[in-house]
Amino acid sequence: MKIVVIGGTGLIGSKLAQKLHEQGQEVVAASPSSGVNTLTGEGLADALKGASVVVDVTNSPSWEDAAVLKFFETSTRNLLDYEASAGVGHHIALSVVGTERLLASGFFRAKLAQENLIKASSIPYSIIRATQFFEFVGKIADLSTEGNKVRLPPVLFQPMAADDVAGALGGIAMSSPVNDTVEIGGPEQFRLDEVIRRDLASRKDPREVISDPHARYYGIEVSERSLVPNNDARLGETRFEDWLNHAAKVPKTHQQRA
Ligand SMILES: NC(=O)c1ccc[n+]([C@@H]2O[C@H](COP(=O)([O-])OP(=O)(O)OC[C@H]3O[C@@H](n4cnc5c(N)ncnc54)[C@H](OP(=O)(O)O)[C@@H]3O)[C@@H](O)[C@H]2O)c1
Numbered sequence: 001m002k003i004v005v006i007g008g009t010g011l012i013g014s015k016l017a018q019k020l021h022e023q024g025q026e027v028v029a030a031s032p033s034s035g036v037n038t039l040t041g042e043g044l045a046d047a048l049k050g051a052s053v054v055v056d057v058t059n060s061p062s063w064e065d066a067a068v069l070k071f072f073e074t075s076t077r078n079l080l081d082y083e084a085s086a087g088v089g090h091h092i093a094l095s096v097v098g099t100e101r102l103l104a105s106g107f108f109r110a111k112l113a114q115e116n117l118i119k120a121s122s123i124p125y126s127i128i129r130a131t132q133f134f135e136f137v138g139k140i141a142d143l144s145t146e147g148n149k150v151r152l153p154p155v156l157f158q159p160m161a162a163d164d165v166a167g168a169l170g171g172i173a174m175s176s177p178v179n180d181t182v183e184i185g186g187p188e189q190f191r192l193d194e195v196i197r198r199d200l201a202s203r204k205d206p207r208e209v210i211s212d213p214h215a216r217y218y219g220i221e222v223s224e225r226s227l228v229p230n231n232d233a234r235l236g237e238t239r240f241e242d243w244l245n246h247a248a249k250v251p252k253t254h255q256q257r258a
Helices: 011-022 044-048 065-086 106-120 134-143 162-173 192-202 240-247
Strands: 002-006 026-030 053-056 090-096 125-130 149-152 181-185 208-211
Touching: 002 011, 011 026, 011 162, 044 065, 053 065, 053 162, 065 090, 065 106, 090 106, 090 162, 106 125, 125 162, 134 192, 134 240, 149 192, 162 181, 192 208, 192 240
Parallel strands: 002 026, 002 053, 053 090, 090 125, 125 181, 149 208
Antiparallel strands: none
16 A cells, blocks of 8 residues: 655654554655645655555645645645545545634634645545644744743643654554544643643753743633543553653754754
């Protein structure tokens, strides 16, 4: 079975491609650096020839409102069109838990547009909504930093390891399309401010985390359960503390590029 991972050089895509390869699958890790561009269509017909499954784990280079919407709409439309021509039988896309609760953000409006295009297409699909990756926690701190302070709301937060995201996607890629949305999350629930505080402390980052119920997450207001999945979510195995102990030994540039 040929599986094409679009965004195969990214954080999740590279882990997923490696896992599938180790399982003996025929995998193509596609991205602009390998001549496959979902915005222009370049290289898509060749990459998808003979493919049974496509996993879309691309991300927009810009998160500015109009740019990110244009990216996910154009990229998804092109991908679905080329998949229909190639006879692909399963389109899998990675989205975010709580997307419909976070629409004050242009990024999440773009993710919802991506999901809606997939649901409206004729190709059998599985939409996987993940919670925030452990690898993304440092970026959340940076987005909420003013001077030496990081201001965050103490809402519930259930992040997961990128490795577990890739593992879940690999399992879905080997299964039949669900034609529905599946939620995945981490094994433990925390408070957002607490996780960021622990992450910064583990890196000896001197920034102070201030718990502020009115502070914004990603530029928008969130409430107690905006970021956490439903009770039927599939949970990853990696615990935050174990990941932190490992991550503290790895240079930050190797954890999250975005
Ligand atoms: N961050 C989180 O906590 C979180 C949580 C849940 C879901 N997600 C979702 O997970 C997905 C993957 O995230 P990630 O962190 O793994 O992304 P990432 O590391 O930023 O990787 C993005 C990938 O997209 C590729 N790409 C960019 N433009 C492209 C184009 N025009 N055509 C084809 N490929 C293109 C990149 O290729 P190059 O390397 O060649 O540029 C790269 O392989 C995103 O859709 C995101 O919304 C993220």
